[in-house]
Amino acid sequence: MTAAVTYEAIKTCKQSGARLGRVHTPHGTIETPTFMPVGTQATVKTMSPEELKEMDARIILSNTYHLFLRPGHELIREAGGLHKFMNWDRAILTDSGGFQVFSLSDMRKITEEGVHFRSHLSGDKLFISPEIAMEIQNALGSDIMMAFDECAPFPAEHDYVKKSLERTSRWAERCLESHTRPADQSLFAIIQGGMYEDLRRQSAADLTSLDFPGYAIGGLSVGEPKHLMYDVLDYTVPLMPANKPRYLMGVGSPDALIEGSIRGIDMFDCVLPTRIARNGTTMTSQGRLVVRNAQYANDFGPLDPECDCYTCRNYSRAYLRHLIKADETFGLRLTTYHNLYFLQNLMKNVRQAIMDDRLLDFRDEFFEQYGLFNN
Ligand SMILES: Nc1nc2cc3nc(NCCc4ccc(CCO)cc4)[nH]c3cc2c(=O)[nH]1
Numbered sequence: 001m002t003a004a005v006t007y008e009a010i011k012t013c014k015q016s017g018a019r020l021g022r023v024h025t026p027h028g029t030i031e032t033p034t035f036m037p038v039g040t041q042a043t044v045k046t047m048s049p050e051e052l053k054e055m056d057a058r059i060i061l062s063n064t065y066h067l068f069l070r071p072g073h074e075l076i077r078e079a080g081g082l083h084k085f086m087n088w089d090r091a092i093l094t095d096s097g098g099f100q101v102f103s104l105s106d107m108r109k110i111t112e113e114g115v116h117f118r119s120h121l122s123g124d125k126l127f128i129s130p131e132i133a134m135e136i137q138n139a140l141g142s143d144i145m146m147a148f149d150e151c152a153p154f155p156a157e158h159d160y161v162k163k164s165l166e167r168t169s170r171w172a173e174r175c176l177e178s179h180t181r182p183a184d185q186s187l188f189a190i191i192q193g194g195m196y197e198d199l200r201r202q203s204a205a206d207l208t209s210l211d212f213p214g215y216a217i218g219g220l221s222v223g224e225p226k227h228l229m230y231d232v233l234d235y236t237v238p239l240m241p242a243n244k245p246r247y248l249m250g251v252g253s254p255d256a257l258i259e260g261s262i263r264g265i266d267m268f269d270c271v272l273p274t275r276i277a278r279n280g281t282t283m284t285s286q287g288r289l290v291v292r293n294a295q296y297a298n299d300f301g302p303l304d305p306e307c308d309c310y311t312c313r314n315y316s317r318a319y320l321r322h323l324i325k326a327d328e329t330f331g332l333r334l335t336t337y338h339n340l341y342f343l344q345n346l347m348k349n350v351r352q353a354i355m356d357d358r359l360l361d362f363r364d365e366f367f368e369q370y371g372l373f374n375n
Helices: 049-054 064-069 073-078 098-104 130-140 158-177 197-208 226-239 254-262 272-277 310-314 317-325 329-355 359-370
Strands: 006-012 019-025 028-032 034-036 059-063 091-095 115-118 125-128 144-146 186-191 214-217 246-248 267-269 281-284 287-290
Touching: 019 329, 028 034, 034 059, 034 329, 059 064, 064 073, 064 091, 064 098, 064 125, 064 130, 073 130, 091 130, 098 115, 125 130, 130 144, 130 158, 158 186, 158 197, 186 197, 197 214, 197 226, 214 226, 226 254, 254 267, 254 329, 254 359, 272 281, 272 329, 281 329, 310 329, 317 329, 329 359
Parallel strands: 034 267, 059 091, 091 144, 144 186, 186 214, 214 246, 246 267
Antiparallel strands: 006 019, 019 028, 115 125, 281 287
């Protein structure tokens, strides 16, 4: 199948399973490992496309579920697609809605056909199936579409996870069958299987037999302890094709980005940096810094002395604290800009460390100098 998105392996780190690569898309090339800022409702909250380009973000994530509910995918199709609608001419990946249905709406019922649920906005009864999820993503025109899946909760019984992954595999086939635009949109499958090695193997085998242009690992970052997530990666990543992108969904703390890269993950996304920024929590070279705390009231130094971003070059901790306390939107913009820039810069350093075959050393330096990030 002609895939619009292809993966180019550049180098494997001699110290670990990490790899340097490029993901080529119709809207530009992404150096990997990479972190994707999340723009759930057709905007990376408080950021302009120009600011995202300034920090060299090459791909952002948006959500089928949210845009289906509001403003509706037909309106976005009419606008010329999501790139045009939000004035973003680089790459877009859209999540398929499965996870969001489970994390946002109540009254939901899973059937073989699809998921019945109530809109978390209006309470209307709605339904999404694999075919509908593909129809929505086609209308959005995303470069990378995700197959419609079920993200099993944590913890979950082996039998439940087994039945769920088998349905997710059948849904993935239905997504492939209804995929009408392989020429300019690529469809990634999502490996499930919870925390069970035998089920991860079953899910990976089901999906890699269907030859998708890329594969994600789902069902993680759902409340499990980090060491459990790393265990699942240890035995799941080797089951994924080496010549295709590997995307770990919902992961975005600095420590997890490094540990995931070491295990061979190429793409990450998470709302963490943008979500915590809005309550005045920042990721800095000294670790997490809650700039709204009173201790920074008279601190006229930069947020992060080792960061060269717009926020750190032009504003003080005292000013940021004042803005956040005064509920001034500009404060949210400045903390968001810094957190996203921090992660883009971290991934640039990860890529350089892989190039220099020293990612494990980089990890040790990072954890020692920056403090152990606990998500
Ligand atoms: N289609 C699909 N999408 C997913 C998205 C996910 N996102 C996560 N985790 C995000 C967890 C997460 C949520 C919020 C915050 C902000 C601070 O509280 C941080 C992390 N896990 C995920 C799993 C799946 C999955 O299997 N399938």
